Amino acid sequence: MSLAQRAMEHRLLAPVYQRVWRPAWFLSAMAFDVPHFLHEREKAVTALRLEPGDRVLDIACGPGNFTGDYASAVGAPGLAVGIDLSRPMLTRALVDNAGTGAHYVQGSAHLLPFADGSFDAVACYGALYLIPDPFRAVAEMIRVVRPEGRVAVMTSVAPDAVRRLAQRAVGPAGLRVFGPHEVTERLEAAGFGEVSQETHGFFQYVAGTAPP
Numbered sequence: 001m002s003l004a005q006r007a008m009e010h011r012l013l014a015p016v017y018q019r020v021w022r023p024a025w026f027l028s029a030m031a032f033d034v035p036h037f038l039h040e041r042e043k044a045v046t047a048l049r050l051e052p053g054d055r056v057l058d059i060a061c062g063p064g065n066f067t068g069d070y071a072s073a074v075g076a077p078g079l080a081v082g083i084d085l086s087r088p089m090l091t092r093a094l095v096d097n098a099g100t101g102a103h104y105v106q107g108s109a110h111l112l113p114f115a116d117g118s119f120d121a122v123a124c125y126g127a128l129y130l131i132p133d134p135f136r137a138v139a140e141m142i143r144v145v146r147p148e149g150r151v152a153v154m155t156s157v158a159p160d161a162v163r164r165l166a167q168r169a170v171g172p173a174g175l176r177v178f179g180p181h182e183v184t185e186r187l188e189a190a191g192f193g194e195v196s197q198e199t200h201g202f203f204q205y206v207a208g209t210a211p212p
């Protein structure tokens with residue numbers, strides 16, 4: 001297990017992840033784009049085009065910090081499921097982000113325990129860069145979203161000129177820095193339309209609509 005994932009499994013990280021760890025690390029990687037950071041969760045709901053009654057899956061949900069917002073957006077007739085490998089993170093999700101009707105499952109992004117086309121929307125925020133086989137995880141996202149459903153990803157990115165250097169810096173911890181087109185090209189190759197990409201510092205937000 002990589003150093004990064006070992007940290008995610010540590011029982012002392014989960015309680016401080018949402019309020020301390022994420023703002024500290026993510027804001028610095030976003031070049032302190034505070035206005036964007038503060039609206040990240042509502043932007044995710046918009047990117048996924050969530051409607052009341054939708055079924056939404058949050059892959060690598062951590063302490064459910066986005067899953068809770070997804071659950072509020074889809075309401076009681078809908079279904080919001082967060083899946084993560086880390087038991088301490090999921091325990092925290094049940095404490096902090098379950099009141100909204102979110103459900104949590106322990107499992108791997110590499111092999112999602114859901115049937116093809118089960119969800120109207122599938123998200124993976126802040127995690128693809130530490131998943132050992134990220135493109136297998138992307139293939140799983142594509143598998144479980146329904147035709148014309150939405151997929152949204154937030155992960156690392158760097159321009160080609162600095163990517164090798166950045167990868168050398170974070171690689172030993174088990175983190176990956178994606179090239180500018182690696183994620184968008186996967187979705188386009190799978191027939192996705194309306195593929196969008198927004199970059200904030202070393203993070204990118206990619207979304208797209210599954211083919212009919």
Ligand SMILES: C[S@@+](CC[C@H](N)C(=O)[O-])C[C@H]1O[C@@H](n2cnc3c(N)ncnc32)[C@H](O)[C@@H]1O
Binds near residue numbers: 083084086126
């Ligand atoms: C930095 S947290 C992201 C939490 C949340 N999505 C966010 O954006 O703040 C990364 C999460 O990915 C989870 N994770 C890493 N590899 C995974 C895998 N193969 N399958 C499922 N979850 C994984 C970790 O346990 C951790 O909770």
